[in-house]
Amino acid sequence: MAERDPEPERAEPRDERWGRLYALVIGALVLEIAGLWVLERVFR
């Protein structure tokens, strides 16, 4: 067994693609929080 993983680094997709995925994850969280806030007020 090697001390480190012998697999060499592979090329990464472009940075802006990750930026869009990060925005999607945070955007979904914001929408969920807003949705919960609205749900509680509608059915209060």
Place this chain on the structure above:
Amino acid sequence: MSALDWAVLVLTLAGIVAFGAWRSRGVHTTEAYLRAGKDIRWWTIGLSVIATQASAITFLSVPGQAYQDGLGFVQFYFGLPIAMVLLSAIILPVYHRLRVYTAYQYLEERFDRRTRQFTALLFLISRGLASGLAIYAPALVLSAVLGWPVLWTNWVLGAVTIVYTVLGGSRAVSRTQTAQMAVIFVGLLIAFGMAVSLLPPGFSFGNGVSLAGALGKLQGVDPSLRLDTRYTLWSGLLGGLFVQLAYFGTDQSQVQRYLAGGPLAESRRGLLMNGLLKVPMQLFILFLGVMVFVVYQLTPPPLFFNRAELERVRASHPAEVASLEARHVHLFAEKRQAIDAWLATPRKAPALREAEARVQALRKETGALVAQSQPGADPKDADFIFLRFVLDHFPRGLIGLLVAVILSAAMSANSAALSSLGATTVVDFYRPRHPDAPDSRTLAVARWSTAAWGLVAVAFASFASLLDNLIQAVNVLGSLFYGPMLGVFLVGFFLARVKGRAAFWATVAGEIAVLAAAAFGSLGFLWYNVLGCAVVVGLAPLLQRVFSRSSPHPTTGELT
């Protein structure tokens, strides 16, 4: 449980284990044993990460928590998507670039070997004890509800998990977890469908949601700044971010899931999948609990959901229990009338809320009687609500499936824990001492240490009943170690000037501070995490200045 339930339960669990064994055949090297495989795809990583965090107690406790307090617990997970983004963008690329097997290898790269091994030791202690609880907690609930002996449940659950984890390693854990998550998702969807189908004719799903809202069960966001409320929007976003970063960034049971051996992009997508799915999944489980609550507004609920405990109290206090039951029947009828009145004029909910408050007060009174009747008896029955609902209302076959869901969750979380304990033992302790050992020997040590940790967990679970208030005890134990662990990683990532000697002694000081606070202070145990982290992050730069003045030699890369 009926014969059909047993058949469904045994076939489901055997099928999962057989699937894991089939997908992980051919593990003959340490590399293959410690890694899920280079061909692993992001959805397997994502499901594996989710399955590792979701233990059996998640499915037993969370619906019961929603039954009592509504959707508010979801706020605890609001920090998780942010943590996944930070982890993907900052920490994951570092682990990948260093090509480490365990998170603690990074600490030797950044500081020195003793800092690595001290932090790895903190992980082994905390995760080893926690995995004992992960076996014991579901065994305790299943034994109380189904009459299974706790000791046997511990050993069967532990033995099955140990066998497939030892044979197939990390690859078996990941592959089995995808099947376990499939069973869990199907089981939860069926349970939700069953809860909706149990609403009486003429009472729609929309009526159910309105009723839950009128009784305050739909409050999922509390924007207040109150510090005495456990779950608020802000404690979830800030405190939750802290806890989830510590868990996903420094706990090897999670790090091993996403450092699965494939490319960085697959690990990233897997973590982001977790960030995207976790909040909706928890919300769904909580909403299931809310629907169970709605069903029990229209169908009489048990006075106390832990029936075995209530029967014990009845034996010693028959008159008191009979009186509580009679009042319970009366209050339920009163509330049913209030619901009918509310359906006719939905804007007038105060009478309904008053009727519900009287029922809740009676539940508390019952809990108090349970607590005073027997030393050590648990006055809370929230963990029993969902399982009691399943047993009382589900048809044959589906009960077996839902018990399989709970056992699958226990096995998936535990197999990841055992695999990570074995990996840390061999990578961070055995391998540095025996760098020239042949691979076959290192693989054997990895398998034996995984099995040994499994036996430690089952042994701890077997003796756990001797401890009073076990869950509290193990939660406190977990909080004794997480703060300094997160602290030393934060120092590594963000305080570039701090070197090995300062980091090590700051971590030791952080651990001593937490142990001293636990022994002599009155601090709430959740604050131990903050204290330990703050001591390490605050002290490390100061120590670095002291050590830099006292020694002209650089202190990086020192080995002990």
